[in-house]
Amino acid sequence: MNSRIIYPNDDGGVSVIVPAPECGLTIEQIAAKDVPAGKPYQIVDVADIPSDRTFRNAWEYAE
């Protein structure tokens, strides 16, 4: 699955949900189940997530 789900976390950063391959759920079903209730979220392409994690805790969620 080449999609990721991002949402703002309680530490002021951004959490990234990585779907399991062949888990039997769609990305929308995973978002409905695994994003904390009340949090805004976006479904993005994996290429939109930086692979350089040097400043991982400084990532911010943009609407």
Place this chain on the structure above:
Amino acid sequence: MPLSRITAASIADGTVVAADIADGAVTGPKLGATSINANNIVAEQITGNLLAATTITGDKVALVSLSGNVIVANTITTNLFSSTIYASNSDIMGISANANTFGNTIIIVAGNTSSISVGDIVSGANVFPDTTVLSFNSPPSNRSNITVSKALAGSNTNTAVQFYSSRKILSPGIAGPGLCKAWVNFNGTGAVQIRAAYNVSSITDHGTGSYSLNFTTAMADADYAPTAMSGPAPNNDGCCISFNDATTGGSLGTGTNPTTSALRIAVFRTSDITKFDVPRLCVAIFR
């Protein structure tokens, strides 16, 4: 009258007995019924696709021998099989003994082996998978001198061996509590990616060394037991995995308590208790 015209109501009890039906006189499917009640089928031998039913309840089939696709049913209820063929907890644990082992021979030196049977699966040091009990040697009655189906990889003295029945049905109710309920193997570096998983719909990357496992099917409660392994840590450092719950605190920060649907964990170096990203993180959940 064609056989298809005969109905149960037109056959009085005892009117038709096996001797009246010549071999091969009836061809094609022999019995098709939506429901079978009472002791309607009693046979010494059934072969081929002779019984197809939507529902079978009660003690309907008593047979000496079955072969082929004899019973095909959507629903089977009520003691269709004898309870003695289901594995018990002790069957799951197996029979443990100490033995001298060499060649195809196991000589029991300690342990109660009275329940060992021909066909039992054997495990232990130098025992190959799928090795079974072939026979009991002299005297067969005490079952302490055993020939197994595969030559052992080496000899051992007074080593632990286990015997497990190969003729019991494993019921989910017995095996369930001992089974792994969820597991995942993922890469926490670069573009974080799950390599393989079972009952894990996703992981959540919260930040450096901070992840949640999200279960596809929720656990019964939050009292499950996670076990985990990760690595490698850079510079030959140590690597630890911890719950990252609401009271963790310190340099690991506070996270979320385990729930039925998710488990939050932190990965940190032992040298300075600092979270870091790890290339291989594996977690399994038992409940």
